[in-house]
Amino acid sequence: MPDLSVNFAGIKSPNPFWLASAPPTNSGYQVMKAFEAGWGGAVWKTLGVPIVNVSSRYGSVNYRDSRMIGFNNIELITDRPLKDNLKEIEEVKKYFPEHAVITSLMVESRKEWHQIVKDAENAGADGHELNFGCPHGMCERGMGSAVGQEPEVLKIIVGWVKEVATKPVIVKLTPNISDITEPAIAAKQGGADAISLINTIQSIVGVDLDNFVPYPVVDGNSTNGGYCGPAVKPIALNMVKNCAQHPEVSLPVSGIGGIENWRDAVEYILLGAATVQVCTAVMHYGFGIIREIIPGFESYMTSKGFKSVSDMTGRALPNVTNWENLNLDYKIIAEINKDKCIGCQLCYIACEDGAHQAIGVGQNGTRVPFIIEENCVGCNLCSLVCPVENCITMVRKDDGKKIESWKDRTKSGRIPTTFNDPLAGGIHHKVPEPQKALKSK
C-alpha cells in the first residue's frame, strides 16, 4: 500500500488532500465533518478583523450540460469573531491531533500580524497561510491581492510574521499578476516556509441582459469577483509549474485551483505540488468527493510504483521545457479509424475552416472523411473535436533519427530572418487557391 502521509514544510498530514480556505472551512463543525470523511488537512476560512458580506455573492459559468465549470465569488474573509474561530480550532485539534489545521490570516499592521499569529498558535494551529490573494474588497483596503501584487510589501509582511511564528508559514499567492514567480521569490526572501497557489482570478462571469448588471447582483449593482473551479485549473497548473521549476523559489508548493478528482490531484503533484487544496468541488458536491479521490490516487500510485507522495512530486517537470527546445523534426499526422467513425464530419469542418484543409469528404459514397496526408500539419485539432474516443489518432511519420530544435537551428543559422525567407516553415504546405472558396465561381 503506498504511503499517503505528507510532511509539508514541517506540517504533518495523513494525506496530501486539504480543504482550501473558503466557506467549507468556515467552522469547526465543517472541518470535523471533512476530517471524518477523509480529508487530511484544512486551511481555515481566513481570519482577521471580521467583515460584513453582501448578498448575493456567487456567480457561475455553466457550459452546456455542466453547471459551475467556473465559479465566481465576491465574499470576503471570515465574518465570525476571532474568539469563536479560535475556540473551534482548538476543539478540532483535540479530536484530530494528527490532521493538519492551518490558519489562513489577513490583517494590516505589524502589531496585528504578531497578535493573530500568536493567537492562532495558542489555539493549536499547525501552520499559517498568509492570504495575499483575495482579489476583491479586501484589496481595496490594502490587503489580499494588493499585497500579493507588490513583492516588496509581501516580503516585509512575511518578515513580520516570521518574527513571531513558531509554526511553518505558507504564503498564498494571487494569480492576478504577470509573473507569478516574482511574489514567490519575494516570499522565499521574506522567510516563508512554503507557498500555495492559486487564489481566485479577477473576473466577471456574465451580465444580466435585461437589467444591465453583471452577476452576482447586489441590489442593482455588481463588482468584479474571484474566479475558480474547473475552468481555472490550466492557469493554476502552469503557475504551479513555473514556481516549482524556478531555482530561486525552491519552496514546497501547495497546488490549488479546479481540483475535483484524483486525476486533477495527480496532475498538480506531477507538476511540483506536495499537497493540494480544494474549494469549489466541495462547495459543489460536498466533502464526500474525498472517498473517490483517495482510492483513485492510491491505485494510480500503485500502478506507477510510487511509494510515497514525495516520490511523485515534480515527476513531470523535467519534461516541461521552453518552446525553443522542442524537436521540430517530430512529425505526426492524423489517421481516421473507419470502423469507429460515425460520419459526423466535425473533423472535416474543423480542419477545413479552422486549420489546414487536410480532410476530404465524399469518397466511396460514405460520410467517413479521409486525411489528405500532404496537407496535414499534425496540429491534432481534428482528434480533439472528434466525439468518438480514439477514432482519430496521431501517427508518427518521421523516423526519430533527426532531432533539431529552434535553438539548434538558430545556432546553425537556419532560421527565417526576412519576411519572404525561403526557410519559412509553411513554404511547402499546400494551400488552396483563394477563389476556390467561392461557391459561385
Ligand SMILES: Cc1cc2nc3c(=O)[nH]c(=O)nc-3n(C[C@H](O)[C@H](O)[C@H](O)COP(=O)(O)O)c2cc1C
Ligand atoms: C466563496 C469563496 C470564498 C473564498 N474565501 C477565501 C478566503 O477566505 N481565503 C482564501 O485564502 N481563499 C479563499 N477562497 C479561494 C480558495 O481558497 C481557492 O484558492 C480558490 O477557490 C481556487 O480553488 P478551487 O478552484 O478549488 O475553488 C475562496 C473561494 C471561494 C469560492
Ligand code: SF4
Ligand atoms: S469527427 Fe470523428 S466520428 Fe466524426 S467524421 Fe470525423 S472521424 Fe468520424
Ligand code: SF4
Ligand atoms: S491534424 Fe490538423 S491539419 Fe491534420 S487533419 Fe487534423 S486538423 Fe487537419
